[in-house]
Amino acid sequence: MAVRVGVVVFPGSNCDRDTVHALAVAGAEPVVLWHEQASLDGVAAVVLPGGFAYGDYVRAGVIARFSPVVRAIAGFAAEGGLVLGICNGFQVLAEAGLVPGALLRNRSLRFVGREVTIAALRDDTPFTRSVAVGAPLRMPVAHGEGCYFADETTLDQLERDGQVLFRYVDPAGTVAGPTDAANPNGSLRAIAGVLNAAGNVAGLMPHPERAAEGILGSDDGMGILRSLVDSAALAAHGRVQPVGAR
């Protein structure tokens, strides 16, 4: 039986259906979770999709943070449940303090919608078990507030503890500097995605669900989604614990 993976829908979510589709392709049974519900319906993992939850008013993600479903997700995450935030979902997780750091306005001040290349730094997490370390992964970004920020001490700690999950790289795989074209938003240390300390919550700005089938021009995102679905299936059977920080 396919593992049940929740996809949260906020008012203003706009990648929820793509995410539902891509998760089904990855072998899951997607379950739509409405923002006002305080129960996660027994899903084995949760994805917070992209969009503009609550209009992105005040700061992207902050109003969503106080919704009943995100409070439920915080409890689920505290018990080791697998949670992945994509784009706006990453912003929600950051605002909720479920992953470290903050997403600032893009350095260019412009909304950026284009393909980027990222690379995973680890292949031993629930989100990257089917991804090769350092392999260039092509997928789109589409955001106005994606400039990853944390103070220098925190950045050092994240790198030391293996919590930097993805970086923006150029097509050859070289890590992008903050002002390089390969870094779409000016993220510090080219961080495109991070992991929480316990290793069961991750967020990334690029959209794996928009690069999950060949017909979309790239299926490099499928490795991330398949990793999550496979990890959720194992977690549902109590056979694996999320890999924590190093």
Next chain:
Amino acid sequence: MSHFRFAINVTPKPGILDPQGRAVEGSLGHLGITGVSDVRVGRRVELTVEAADPAMAFATADRLASEMLSNPLIEAYAVEELGATSSITSSAAAPASPDAD
């Protein structure tokens, strides 16, 4: 219960990149303005709190400012007291505006 009016000013913390402030600074030449620097763009939120006393009202405004209106990682905030409003109706707290319905 009384009504108290506050303004909450949220600004990017020192050292945080503020591309909006940069953009404003970059446009000064178009206005023929010189000698302006360190532009930081923030947000001002005005609101009315119903509470028994000023201290309780301030505590409510401060909680809202710290938990929702600002992100402590990147933004600082200051709560400014605009005084008690005499009337019960919140519409009296501010002049009527065309879209006040």
